[in-house]
Amino acid sequence: MLLKELEILGFKSFADKIKVSFSTSVSAVVGPNGCGKSNILDSLKWVLGEKSVKTMRGEKMEDVIFAGTSTRKPANFAQVSLTFDNRLRLLKIDTDDVKVGRRLYRDGQSQYFINDSRVALKEIEDLFRDTGIGKSSYSFMEQGRMDQILSSKPEDRRLIFEEAAGVSRFKAQREEAEKN
Numbered sequence: 001m002l003l004k005e006l007e008i009l010g011f012k013s014f015a016d017k018i019k020v021s022f023s024t025s026v027s028a029v030v031g032p033n034g035c036g037k038s039n040i041l042d043s044l045k046w047v048l049g050e051k052s053v054k055t056m057r058g059e060k061m062e063d064v065i066f067a068g069t070s071t072r073k074p075a076n077f078a079q080v081s082l083t084f085d086n087r088l089r090l091l092k093i094d095t096d097d098v099k100v101g102r103r104l105y106r107d108g109q110s111q112y113f114i115n116d117s118r119v120a121l122k123e124i125e126d127l128f129r130d131t132g133i134g135k136s137s138y139s140f141m142e143q144g145r146m147d148q149i150l151s152s153k154p155e156d157r158r159l160i161f162e163e164a165a166g167v168s169r170f171k172a173q174r175e176e177a178e179k180n
């Protein structure tokens, strides 16, 4: 499944709206130090539901909102949208493009969107479960992530294989059923 487009507004160093189009199945982000490469990766994880501020190299969630510069006012909210090519219907939504979005205001209010409609975070998590796409999936490889996978505990590695093999969807459903 291909990522088609990433749209960022007010997220970290991206004060203005930027659009990144992906045309191939493997994409790499390159550029000089400090230009915002890792921020792009952070935005991808964030829109897919990342809750850990440490993973995104911040201290509090508000740190993902553009903080302003000597010449620019800070942003009131951060917004990231990601569009997938869903012509193969790998995501269980009946549209050729599926767009997921997340917005965070300075007061902590958080909003999630699928195809521009407000949804709960859980709907985004359910949509991507077992697709290999997700905040902690192996689709995005950052500096150090390979080391982490190679050196992690067997139990942690098993989770990665379970996600790849597509069984974590059933585990989550069983856990949900056992709660009820």
Ligand code: ATP
Pocket (backbone or CB within 6 Å): 011, 012, 013, 014, 031, 032, 033, 034, 035, 036, 037, 038, 039, 040, 063, 064, 065, 066, 067, 068
């Ligand atoms: P490197 O090659 O060193 O890994 P990089 O391209 O990955 O660099 P990033 O870490 O993505 O760079 O970007 C760092 C820049 O983003 C810094 O200049 C930092 O000040 C800026 N930045 C991070 N968070 C915010 C924010 N909330 N508001 C404004 N700027 C921010």
Ligand code: MG
Pocket (backbone or CB within 6 Å): 037, 038, 039
């Ligand atoms: Mg970096």
